[in-house]
Amino acid sequence: MKIPICDLCAKSNALCSGCEERLKEGRLSELDVTISRLLQKLSDTYNLQGADFYKAVDLDRLVIVLTKGDVGVLIGREGKVVSEISTAVGKKVRIAEVSGDMHKTVSDIVVPARLLGINTVFGDGKQKYRVRLAKNEIRQLPADAKTLEKALGQLFESDVLISFE
Numbered sequence: 191m192k193i194p195i196c197d198l199c200a201k202s203n204a205l206c207s208g209c210e211e212r213l214k215e216g217r218l219s220e221l222d223v224t225i226s227r228l229l230q231k232l233s234d235t236y237n238l239q240g241a242d243f244y245k246a247v248d249l250d251r252l253v254i255v256l257t258k259g260d261v262g263v264l265i266g267r268e269g270k271v272v273s274e275i276s277t278a279v280g281k282k283v284r285i286a287e288v289s290g291d292m293h294k295t296v297s298d299i300v301v302p303a304r305l306l307g308i309n310t311v312f313g314d315g316k317q318k319y320r321v322r323l324a325k326n327e328i329r330q331l332p333a334d335a336k337t338l339e340k341a342l343g344q345l346f347e348s349d350v351l352i353s354f355e
């Protein structure tokens with residue numbers, strides 16, 4: 191099983207200096223830690239050997255759990271694993287695959303709304319991403335634009351601007 195914190199931290203209630211540092215830098219979130227520890231616990235009951243938990247995206251009402259592996263493993267038989275995660279975080283949970291393909295990852299997050307495109311823009315001497323969505327699909331988005339900008343920004347460790355066309 192792959193999780194974003196080390197084994198030691200997954201099995202205890204404290205964080206080692208390495209994981210603590212990543213949490214402070216924002217490369218790891220409290221939610222990532224919570225879900226990692228939960229999966230560690232669930233691995234006693236469920237077959238999570240092939241699980242590959244990359245990161246959680248918190249969209250307020252919904253949490254998207256990103257995996258670099260097989261989506262089915264984190265869903266579990268009859269959806270049991272995903273429902274355990276949902277109970278633990280107190281929100282609806284969707285499992286999505288993350289790959290090196292940013293377009294595909296963002297598409298999977300904003301579904302059922304469509305992603306029109308992603309542009310790289312420069313501002314304040316920094317590279318940012320502009321995620322273009324359809325104005326008439328705003329209500330199909332899993333979260334409001336602000337929440338999405340923040341969540342995608344954390345995920346891609348870069349500033350993300352959402353624009354509607």
Ligand SMILES: [Zn+2]
Pocket residue numbers: 195196197198199205206207208209210
């Ligand atoms: Zn650690």
